[in-house]
Amino acid sequence: MGSSVSHAAAPPPTAVGLAVALPPKQDEKAEPKNVDWLNLPCPVPFEEIQREASMSLKPELFEGLKFDFTKGLNQRFSLSHSIFMGSMELPSQSSDTFKVPTAHYEFGANFLDPKLMLVGRVLTDGRLNARVKCDLTDNLTLKINAQLTNEPHFSQGMFNFDYKGTDYRTQFQIGNNAFYGANYIQSISPHLSLGTEIFWLGHQRKSGIGFAARYNTDKIVATGQVASTGTVALSYVQKVSEKVSLASDFMYNHLTQDVTSSFGYDYILRQCRLRGKLDSNGVVAAFLEERLNMGVNFILSAEVDHRKKDYKFGFGMTVGE
Amino acid sequence: MTSRASLKGKGKAGKGSKGSEEGSSAAKCVKEWSTWAMKKAKVITHYGFIPLIIVIGMNSEPKPQLYQLLSPV
Numbered sequence: 410m411g412s413s414v415s416h417a418a419a420p421p422p423t424a425v426g427l428a429v430a431l432p433p434k435q436d437e438k439a440e441p442k443n444v445d446w447l448n449l450p451c452p453v454p455f456e457e458i459q460r461e462a463s464m465s466l467k468p469e470l471f472e473g474l475k476f477d478f479t480k481g482l483n484q485r486f487s488l489s490h491s492i493f494m495g496s497m498e499l500p501s502q503s504s505d506t507f508k509v510p511t512a513h514y515e516f517g518a519n520f521l522d523p524k525l526m527l528v529g530r531v532l533t534d535g536r537l538n539a540r541v542k543c544d545l546t547d548n549l550t551l552k553i554n555a556q557l558t559n560e561p562h563f564s565q566g567m568f569n570f571d572y573k574g575t576d577y578r579t580q581f582q583i584g585n586n587a588f589y590g591a592n593y594i595q596s597i598s599p600h601l602s603l604g605t606e607i608f609w610l611g612h613q614r615k616s617g618i619g620f621a622a623r624y625n626t627d628k629i630v631a632t633g634q635v636a637s638t639g640t641v642a643l644s645y646v647q648k649v650s651e652k653v654s655l656a657s658d659f660m661y662n663h664l665t666q667d668v669t670s671s672f673g674y675d676y677i678l679r680q681c682r683l684r685g686k687l688d689s690n691g692v693v694a695a696f697l698e699e700r701l702n703m704g705v706n707f708i709l710s711a712e713v714d715h716r717k718k719d720y721k722f723g724f725g726m727t728v729g730e
Numbered sequence: 731m732t733s734r735a736s737l738k739g740k741g742k743a744g745k746g747s748k749g750s751e752e753g754s755s756a757a758k759c760v761k762e763w764s765t766w767a768m769k770k771a772k773v774i775t776h777y778g779f780i781p782l783i784i785v786i787g788m789n790s791e792p793k794p795q796l797y798q799l800l801s802p803v
Binding site for chain 1: 772775776779780782783784786787788790792794798799802
């Protein structure tokens with residue numbers, strides 16, 4: 410079909426000389442590709458819609474000493490030992506921060522196969538963190554996430570069934586406390602994808618619906634999320650160069666009248682990764698991961714909350730891949 | 731031992747009442763046994779998940795040696 414069209418559009422012999430005389434037009438940018446509306450790319454999963462902003466603005470800040478050792482027995486099987494000594498913050502209703510000094514040893518085992526992933530972590534107080542990811546077919550994935558404790562009624566578990574289509578993804582969730590959720594995300598252009606989610610909490614008879622949109626090109630990622638629980642979350646990430654990206658985030662909760670806005674940077678350099686952020690709540694945080702040697706990483710974490718006068722500094726080492 | 735005896739007692743009582751009232755007590759029976767099954771499944775997962783990963787990992791190719799589980803090298 411294509412060849413007959415080009416034959417019809419072939420220029421007459423006289424114009425060929427003129428076309429040779431004039432230099433051909435050359436665009437520096439790539440020519441705008443014709444969008445193939447039937448072959449749109451698959452969007453990112455719904456829970457990862459704000460992935461770039463979360464990775465830059467929410468590193469795992471901690472206070473105290475952290476030491477992780479991962480030992481690989483096999484390409485797929487590895488054991489991990491982790492020690493943490495420091496303060497953990499307990500959520501409190503008042504504006505005071507409530508810190509509890511804790512120390513624990515955590516043993517973990519990972520089995521990572523392209524089709525089956527099993528990750529288990531057990532702490533000294535008996536808590537178990539289990540994650541299972543299993544590819545049932547090419548497009549259907551089952552994920553199980555569970556935290557089991559020795560105390561009764563504190564355990565949590567969640568089953569997720571993910572289906573990946575050509576240009577859409579859908580997920581169905583079942584959790585304990587009779588939690589049911591579903592979400593769906595669809596690409597509507599090579600750069601824009603829209604998604605929606607609903608959830609229902611059985612025990613508290615609460616339900617909610619939310620909408621999300623994500624626009625990404627090579628250089629920028631902009632997302633917006635609105636939920637019927639009264640939250641609005643917007644984020645914008647700009648990739649300034651191969652090594653630097655800047656991110657900003659805005660969160661508004663209508664019910665608690667909470668507004669938070671943060672700006673951050675993410676430097677990915679050859680030997681280190683430095684992330685920092687500045688918050689509208691008066692929080693300044695930074696997180697540095699420095700590669701000392703092959704497989705040995707040194708970690709520094711700092712979080713300074715000027716409003717609550719809470720200063721958290723942590724250091725640690727990670728050995729092993 | 732005592733828990734097993736009490737469970738047997740509960741089951742007999744449940745079967746006895748099933749004859750008199752159908753429907754609702756059958757649903758109660760199912761709910762009771764499913765709660766019992768969930769509790770047992772939780773205990774089994776709590777103790778058996780990490781050993782399960784270790785067993786699956788030790789049997790995957792290339793098979794690691796047993797001493798590698800404990801030595802820090």
